[in-house]
Amino acid sequence: MTSDAWVLTALTIITAATPLVYAAIGELVVEKSGVLNLGVEGMMLAGAVASFAVAHVTGLGYLGALAGAVAGTTLAALFALLTLGFQASQVAAGLSLTIFGTGLTALLGQPLVGIAFKGVPEFAIPVLAEVPVIGQLFFRHDLFVYGSFILVPAVAWFLYRTNAGLTLRAVGDSHDAAHALGIQVLRWRLAAILFGGCCAGIAGSYLALSYSPMWVENMTAGRGWIALALVVFATWRPGRLLLGAYLFGAISILQLHGQAVGLEIPSQFMSMLPYLATIIVLVLTSMDRGKISLHAPRCIGQPFYPAS
């Protein structure tokens, strides 16, 4: 491959990783607060269909993204109502959110099938974009990609450098102790769930507006599940999550390129890899109670009943 081909491959990896980054960092915040939302796939689909519809009608791609974020947040609010309000099982509520999202978007998106959209504009950053290779890789993107570059360090800074982030982690570590300190556990969890929904919505928007600008039923194709796996793979740490997102992105791209150059690895094997890696990490996590599990939120999945 020529160096141009390398850059091109790297670019496709970045674009493939971007939706994963959004969805996974959102879920990471949710899980850090002690909530497991398995509805990422559903919220991404809602974001995708809403953003595509709005962008199609108004012609404004980024307005569509906003609509996508709102749609994701709305589904997340439904999840919050079920799990925080009615103390429903988080696993059941999350799964039904995905099933619900898949069905609803297929229904609502029917008139949108087959419509083409021009995509969202890119913004080349002056001067920096002219730098060979690096400019091409990092400074000629649409706002989604820039946003993903900023979002992960911002979340890491929030979680580990601010009082609010400390409180959020505390809520996920022991909600009873947090409650005893007078922290409003349910409010923090609500905020985290809504943030997660917003991120998943944006991830879906990116797929429908930029990655492959169109609407197809079930177009997320399991990326929501990969994002969930990614959070575990990253052992709940934002830095590793970024790394993992690009790794998983690369795997999905290799799958395509591998077929193009006639590589003999079955594509099914490649699409299995992210999950396999996650299983290995899960095994390692449960073996070593010390270091790896340190970042795991201990209250994850447990409903909180505020004591009277």
Added chain:
Amino acid sequence: MSNKPVQSLQPLLSLKGISKSFPGCLANDSIDLDIQQNEIHALLGQNGAGKSTLVKIMYGLLQPDKGEMTWQGNPLTVRSPAHARRLGIAMVFQHFSLFDSLTVLENIKLGLVGSDNHQSSRQLREEVLSLSERYGLPLAPDKHTYTLSVGEKQRIEILRCLLQSPQLLIMDEPTSVLTPQEVDALFVTLRNLRDDGVAILYISHKLQEIRSLCDRATILRNGVKVAVADPTKESATSLARLMIGDSADREFTDSQPSQSLTGTTLKVRNLSLWPNNNFAINLHDINFDVVPGEILGIAGVAGNGQDELMQVLSGETPVDRDVLQLNFNVCADAELSVSKSITKKIGHLKPGARRKLGLGVIPEERLGQATVPSMSLAENTLLTGFRRLPLAPGGWIKKRRLRNFTGQLLENYNVVYGDLNDAVTSLSGGNLQKLIVGREIEQQPSVLIVSQPTWGVDAGAAAQIRHKLREMAADGVAVLVISQDLDELLEVSTHIMAICAGRTSRVYPSAELDAATIGILMGGDTIESTHKVDAAPVLDGDHDASV
């Protein structure tokens, strides 16, 4: 005591006629309490005496039904724990509210979130370090909490409180989870704090500690304040008597039941256990026998190893096979009264296998351990019943047989219930306990182990249960009762021993003991004269109390 508290004119905190009742019990009955500045004030009482309720009222977790509080002479209503902290009342709980995966400093910081104390991490770190040095509370600020010992965790809690410069520090049973060395260190810290003008309310039932640490003691019994004493001037015996009362009138003064020739003896030999858990108590070389016809009572303050002992006896924690033995005495020839003895080592057996051999167990936790809360009365009867009763031969449940048996059981034990298919949660505590006791007794165990048989059970049901236990023993069953209720032990037991910090005392015939003496045994001390209790056990191995 070198530093006698200065009795200022006005108490720091004063309680007048505080009453608080819960459904079915009057937890605090018009209690008066004064806490002066510069004193370590003990709040002393048995479990259920009303200490926790009173403290929760002071800390704003509960509101009193009646009574008044004044703070530095001004009328006071504590609305919430946050309000209490703002006033200068801080509390260190028995169970810590710490976050295991966060660092020491992060944990301390979280305790401050919400107060107007917005410091930078560096300032906070410096303040924590200086406080920890000043009061002898060594801590590494960046260590993760899950790596710390219980004592270190407690230091975090204390530091958290001290950062808010409290005027009153409430400590709820602070030493119940500490090693002796950690206790000594804690006492040094508390005395330093007292000398710096912080009043300390120290809740405990450990007499020695109170005698060596506290300046004054308010003693509660059954929700009533019975005395204010100077613990340095009282003996452990007199404090114990105040705490427990002389109410240990015994109905059960039968002579020793004749030991039957046949029956099963439970032998515990060299039982030592070091559970791999910070909160568990180690057991040290415990030896005893429970012989047929005997009811052996084990007295002790909660958390001194009873739970661990119970788990070993029931089989939840398997041990070496030699540690527990069942000695079956079977009558080989009745006329010649020749008996044959078979010993079976059961230390390694699981609970089910032990039940099969005739070792019945009634655990303390009624819901969740003795029964499955959401299952029906009949199903719960089956859960242990199928081991020795033909309720499910070959694994097939005989529904009709089970229903008949359960119905009979409920009737025999006067359990008030709705329907056999109701969940056990529909029963009141007393009725549920009667069901559990009945379920085990009907299986005709040869050894019965009971923990807290009448905990939280109304008087009528309690009397019934005790009566059943005595009947069992009269029938030649070896019965072991672990209880915190001394009156109960004195009433039912033929023999009593005490457990303290995982060690057991000698076994005494209960006729030779009274409540005060048992109180001393529960504190880990020995009584020299075993025959004459009134030859008072003077405890002048006195830990020197002066600083």
